[in-house]
Amino acid sequence: MVDDDRELCELVREYLKPDGLHVELEHDGDVGLFRAQSGAFELVILDVMLPNRNGLDVLSHLRRVSVVPVIMLTARGDEDDRIKGLELGADDYLPKPFNPRELLARVRSVLRRQEQRVGEAGVAPLTVALGDLTVCASAMRATRDGEPLTLTAAEVGLLEVLLQTAGRPVTRDELAERVLGRPLAAMDRSIDVHMSNLRRKLGPHPGGSERIRAIRGVGYLYTALGEPT
Structure with missing residues (x-):
């Protein structure tokens, strides 16, 4: 998860933990991009407003080297950011403030689709x-x-x-x-x-x-x- 709101990051990490999800946190756009393109993660939760490099720029650079699923976090009512994120290749978005339960549902959905692809690839x-x-x-x-x-x-x-x-x-x-x-x-x-x-x-x-x-x-x-x- 790449978001400069440290309190929110910790809340999300604790909320997703009981579901067996391990969440690593970054709070800076440049560092977040470096970590996200490492290939070590199944999913990236990415905020738009970040220090040093905004989330849309992170996503643009990430999509040049990786197809890792991305859920964008955008300000409620900011239609431009949501559309821009999807145009750049985000798989889904969630406006802030959000209910952690809704984020968990989005994460489960994305990971389930990934697991289905892996499972299908394992057979024919x-x-x-x-x-x-x-x-x-x-x-x-x-x-x-x-x-x-x-x-x-x-x-x-x-x-x-x-x-x-x-x-x-x-x-x-x-x-x-x-x-x-x-x-x-x-x-x-x-x-x-x-x-x-x-x-x-x-x-x-x-x-x-x-x-x-x-x-x-x-x-x-x-x-x-x-x-x-």
Whole structure:
């Protein structure tokens, strides 16, 4: 956990301990980045407001070298920071002040998805392929025309669901439950921001037709190649 509020850090550490979670604490952006990119942690809880290097800058640098899941802590009502964090590759966010129970639920959800991927990887990796795309969520791997795509855990999860449901709309609520492991709150744009990043990284179908279509008031649809948009 990287947060300059030492009292909050200790509270979170003590609250997560009974769940078998060991939490290491840093209170500085530069040191937090150094520790986070070491590969020694399953999850990073990252505050936006930090001394020396703010959390968004930490996340930007971290995503260049690591896909470790990140939960951002943002000021309540600061929509810009939340959207920016998701655009930079955060897996989820939680506005301050928060109930430690809610943080624990988010942490459990992220770690559960990671454990499922590891468990699946231990048996037979499930690869979903459609057109020029392939995705293997258990291995956190996706390719386009055989070339690796740099996607976050949330983006890999979204792509897997979209390919599995190609040709039919998937609601935002279903995407949130299957990918984030939680229901969407009112005014929660997490899925929309993750999807915007994914659409940008994938680009259109070969030939230029729209690959992922937003269905107003519903959710998203992965289109068949050549389907009119």
